[in-house]
Amino acid sequence: MYPIEVQNVTKRFGEIVAVNNVSFNVRKGEIFSLLGPNGAGKTTLVNIITCQLNPDGGTCKVFGMDVTKKQKEIKRLIGFCPQEIVLYDFLSARENLKFFADLYNLPSKEAKTRIEEMLSLVGLSSRADDKIRTYSGGMKRRLNIAAAFLHDPQILILDEPTTGLDPSSRRAIWDLITTFKEEGKTVLMSTHYMDEAESLSNRVAIMDQGKIIALDTPKKLKKMLEEKSAIQLECRKLTKKAVEELSKISTTHKVAVKENLIRIVVKDVDETLPKAIEIALKNGAWIEKAIVLEPTLEDVFIKLTGKTLEGE
Ligand SMILES: Nc1ncnc2c1ncn2[C@@H]1O[C@H](COP(=O)(O)OP(=O)(O)OP(=O)(O)O)[C@@H](O)[C@H]1O
Ligand SMILES: [Mg+2]
Structure with missing residues (x-):
C-alpha cells in the first residue's frame, strides 16, 4: 500500500x-x-x-x-x-x-x-x-x-x-x-x-x-537529453593538440572553442570528465577550471512540450 x-x-x-x-x-x-x-x-x-x-x-x-x-x-x-x-x-x-x-x-x-x-x-x-x-x-x-x-x-x-x-x-x-x-x-x-x-x-x-x-x-x-550534456574546460593555455585529441572523445567529434575555453559535448559527463582533464593536460593545456554542463528539467519540459515552464 x-x-x-x-x-x-x-x-x-x-x-x-x-x-x-x-x-x-x-x-x-x-x-x-x-x-x-x-x-x-x-x-x-x-x-x-x-x-x-x-x-x-x-x-x-x-x-x-x-x-x-x-x-x-x-x-x-x-x-x-x-x-x-x-x-x-x-x-x-x-x-x-x-x-x-x-x-x-x-x-x-x-x-x-x-x-x-x-x-x-x-x-x-x-x-x-x-x-x-x-x-x-x-x-x-x-x-x-x-x-x-x-x-x-x-x-x-x-x-x-x-x-x-x-x-x-x-x-x-x-x-x-x-x-x-x-x-x-x-x-x-x-x-x-x-x-x-x-x-x-x-x-x-x-x-x-x-x-x-x-x-x-x-x-x-x-x-532523455543526454545529447545536451557537455564538459567545459577553462584554460590558461590551450594547445592545438589538446583541442584535436579532445574532439576525439566528444560524441559529436567536434568541440566548441572560444579563446581559452573549450566545450566538449559528451554522453556520460561524470565518467568522461577525468578522462577529458587527463587528455588536456597530457597535450599541453593548463586547466584553470573544469565544469559539467547538464541539461535542466526545464530543458526536458521544453523538449516534451515545445514551450517553457513560464508558458512561452
Ligand atoms: N474552480 C474552478 N472552476 C473553473 N475552472 C477551474 C477551477 N479550478 C481550476 N480551474 C481550471 O483548471 C485548470 C487547472 O487549474 P489548476 O489551478 O489546477 O492549475 P495549476 O497547475 O495549479 O496552476 P498554477 O501554477 O497557476 O497554480 C485551469 O485551466 C483552471 O482555469
Ligand atoms: Mg496551482
Whole structure:
C-alpha cells in the first residue's frame, strides 16, 4: 500500500479538463513533485488528494482509504499547505497556530508544546505575539507551513510552497521539507520552479494541460537529453593538440572553442570528465577550471512540450 495512490483520475470544470486521466503512486519516505506551468492542473490534483474536491472519474486513495469516503481519517494523517495563504490577519502567529491545533483536536497540553516547537522550527519565536497583518509574505508562508506540521502528520502536501519567496526563505523551507522526509515521512508538493523540483525531489511528475507527460527521478528525466550534456574546460593555455585529441572523445567529434575555453559535448559527463582533464593536460593545456554542463528539467519540459515552464 502506498501513502498516495492516484488511478485514472479526471476532473472537469465545464469544458476544461483540469486533470485528465492521471495515474501515479507516491512512495513512503519520498519527496514527490508535480512540476508544471500555470494551469497544468497541479492545484486541482492536490485538492482531490486532500479531500477538498471529488474527482469526476478514477480513484484516489491515501493510505488505502478512498478520498471521497474517509475524509476525516485522511485529514488527520496529512498536513496541508495550500497555494493561497490561510491565516487570520487579526490574530498573532501563536493564536493562529492555537486555532489550527483546535481544528486538529490536539489536547491542549500537547498543543502548547507543539506550537512552541513549530514556531522555533520556522524561526518565528521572537515574532510569535505580533499580529499576522504585520508579517511579510515569507513569514506568512513559513507560519502556514508550521500549521501544516502541527499535528505531526504522516504526509505533507504543499502546493507551491516557495512561490514569491526570497532565496533565504526558500532555503529555510527546503530544509524543513528535507528534515520531514528524513524522519521517514512522505511529501507531495507542486511547483513551477524546476530547480526546486530538481534539488528536492526523489521523483518528479511533469504535468502539462491536465496530463502527466513524464515521471521519473530528476536524473533519469535529464538522461532523455543526454545529447545536451557537455564538459567545459577553462584554460590558461590551450594547445592545438589538446583541442584535436579532445574532439576525439566528444560524441559529436567536434568541440566548441572560444579563446581559452573549450566545450566538449559528451554522453556520460561524470565518467568522461577525468578522462577529458587527463587528455588536456597530457597535450599541453593548463586547466584553470573544469565544469559539467547538464541539461535542466526545464530543458526536458521544453523538449516534451515545445514551450517553457513560464508558458512561452
Ligand atoms: N474552480 C474552478 N472552476 C473553473 N475552472 C477551474 C477551477 N479550478 C481550476 N480551474 C481550471 O483548471 C485548470 C487547472 O487549474 P489548476 O489551478 O489546477 O492549475 P495549476 O497547475 O495549479 O496552476 P498554477 O501554477 O497557476 O497554480 C485551469 O485551466 C483552471 O482555469
Ligand atoms: Mg496551482
